[in-house]
Amino acid sequence: MSKESIFSDLNNLEVVTATSDKYGDAFGFTEEEVFAAMDAFGLEDKQGVKEWYNGFIFGKAKDIYNPWSVLNYLDKKKVDIYWADTSSNSLVGKLIREGDEGLRSSFGILLAGGRLVTAMDEQIIYDQLDGSEEAIWSLLVAGGYLKVVEHEEYRTGYVTAPKYGLELTDLEVIVMFQKMVRGWFSSVRREYNGFIKALLLDDLDGMNAYMERVARQTFSFFDTGRYVQPERFYHGFVLGLMVELQDRYRITSNRESGLGRYDIMLEPLSLEDPGVVIGFKVFDPKKEKDLKETVENALAQIREKRYETGLQMRGIPAERIRRYGFAFAGKAVLIG
Secondary structure (H helix, E strand, O other): OOOOOOOOOOOOOOOOOOOOOOOHHHOOEEHHHHHHHHHHHOOOOHHHHHHHHEEEEEOOEEEEEOHHHHHHHHHHOOOOOOOHHHOOOHHHHHHHHOOOHHHHHHHHHHHOOOOEEEEOOOOOOHHHOOOOHHHHHHHHHHOOOEEEEEEOOOOOOOOOOOEEEEEEOOHHHHHHHHHHHHHHOHHHHHHHHHHHHHHHOOOHHHHHHHHHHHHHHHHHHOOOOOOOOHHHHHHHHHHHHHHHHOOOEEEEEOOEEOOEEOOEEEEEOOOOOOEEEEEEEEOOOOOOOOHHHHHHHHHHHHHHHOOOHHHHHOOOOHHHEEEEEEEEEOOEEEEO
16 A cells, blocks of 8 residues: 555545644544433533543534543543543654753643644654654644644745644643653652642742752653754753642743743642742853842842733732743753
8 A cells, every 4th residue: 555656556545634624523533422421321511521631623523522532531421531542652752852952842732731833744754753852742633742832834935834833732731741751750759749849838948959960860751952943951840840730720821921932831720829930941152141140130030021921810829920041051960
């Protein structure tokens, strides 16, 4: 069998991709079908089921539910990870873990609930996966891990590839990837928990001590080297560390608030916890004398752009909002 060939018994097939309109509502259950089935089974948690299993988009067909997960939910009568646990997901984990810094930092943005805008090859070929980031995103879309929320078409007179807006499919997939990331950091779990504890206690010495002890080990594992966009790598790395806080905070990244777009915001699920705004800056030797000045510039940007506005609008008083500046120069890190 061959996609494009004249020398195989089955060839030149039409490929129906996630952005194709053909058969859009045939790849899963529609919301109407799911809610009707829940009524028949006497189940009422429609909002919970929508958050967990509604995320697939095929062409113009939206609100397509994962059929395997829905059937298991109807049988067991509780939301849980059903479809994501039907395989080991080892290939997906390997490609992300061993990818370059750009891919990993982009994945960190997705994990925080953000949207990735990128070129992508929908006509995926397996042997391209080791060398093409676009092919990896295509695999994740084809496998149901990512959904295409918007995309461009090829336009006359333009030679650049169209861009796609990608997000993690639904809560089931998000929880699966959170478990996967925690597994990657299991070898430094004691230090990882130490960082989270220091953050919650507003312990700058503890946060900096964590980075000094673990940065070399972890960054070496990810083969940081010299980066064209080092800020993106550190952004993704810190987002990965924040996964442990998902039960206490709504973690968002690169969203508009105040007069600009913040890097990371932690919105507490309980008003007993403080709100947190984090800004990243890479040391610029032409403008700054040391990392301390870089931290001051990161904090100044947070204040000037009023990134905390989003937290205040949600009822969090100014005195309960913390601001942190992360400064980086190679593997040297300073948090203030």
